[in-house]
Every structure is written in C-alpha cells, then in structure tokens.
Amino acid sequence: EAQVTQNPRYLITVTGKKLTVTCSQNMNHEYMSWYRQDPGLGLRQIYYSMNVEVTDKGDVPEGYKVSRKEKRNFPLILESPSPNQTSLYFCASRTLRDSYNEQFFGPGTRLTVL
C-alpha cells in the first residue's frame, strides 16, 4: 500500500530533550516536506527536500533540523525542544515527475513539550 508513515504518533517530552520524528514514504517520491499545524494558523511548512541531500527552509524553520540521506526517509529533529513547538506535525511527499503535484500526508505526530 502506497503510504507515508510517521513515528511516533504521540509524544510528550520536556524542554531541552532532543527528539527525532521519523518520516518514511514508499512511493519513490522526490519531494518531501514537514508541516506544523496550529489552531487558527493552518498548515505551515517547516522544511522541504527536493531530492537526496537537498533540503531547504520553509516558512517556520527555526528550532528544527532535517536530513535526507535516503530518498524514502526525511526525519525531523528538534535539538532543544521548547513549549512553543507543541503542535501537530505532518510529513508529506509527492512526485516531481509531472506537474500534477498532489501531496500525500502522513498520519500526523502530536507533540507536547512541557
């Protein structure tokens, strides 16, 4: 089944404790992206990647890191989480091989930073 997976689905942590949220897709997509979703603010892009070893900042990159060592994986790293990073996070992917650029979303990770 074609899908985007994220782990963990739920995480409660404390300020300053490094964490990684994994994202994996099995559709051989070139493009992967991380979003955060907050009430009243909609989906905002954190980072994106157009291919292996190519990553770029989105609209709200501060406090986050990403890497793209393999095509299928795009982990999101919070080196020193803070309470304002409490949010619902979505990973997404799509192909760049045509102009029809529907994004497929993972199930989401609900992160709480105390």
Next chain:
Amino acid sequence: GQNIDQPTEMTATEGAIVQINCTYQTSGFNGLFWYQQHAGEAPTFLSYNVLDGLEEKGRFSSFLSRSKGYSYLLLKELQMKDSASYLCAAGGATNKLIFGTGTLLAVQP
C-alpha cells in the same frame, strides 16, 4: 506576497448544498488544491484545478478562475460525515503548496 483566504466556519443542513470560497495570491501559480481534514487526522486530497472551469467528482465539485484568483468547493447532498475542515491550497513557485487556515464545516441534521 502569498496569501490564501477562506471563511473560518460554515454551517449547513444535511442533504443541502454548500459552497466554500477561497481567494489566493501566489507567485508562480501552478494549481489549486482542496483537501478535507477531520479533526486530528491527516488532510486527504479532494480535488485539483489548474485550468479555469469546473471539475466534478461525485458529490464534490471545484471551480477555478485564474484571472480572479478565486476558487470554490461545492459539496452536494451533504452528509453528517462531511463535517470537517476544508483546506484550500495553492501551488506556487519552488513546488511549494501554500495552505489557507481552513474552513470548518458543521453539517446539522
């Protein structure tokens, strides 16, 4: 700048028709998407328009006017399960999707 505007909330009655409007401003426009999102779940794809006109898919239709920077999503024969947020998203430059804040639709019996 880049901006998407859509109403925050709408209410409609089961069996009725509802139209959710969206206006957008993006650089390098390359398509308009509508997604449905139930609370706490991932957005799921509903429709895509890149040319002017109406695209129909079952109970859902989407319209685009590129010259006006305007789109709408039309939902017919509303069902209770259609209660959700509807996200308008415009494809822009650098393969980016700009999302609106979503319209929360409540379908009442």
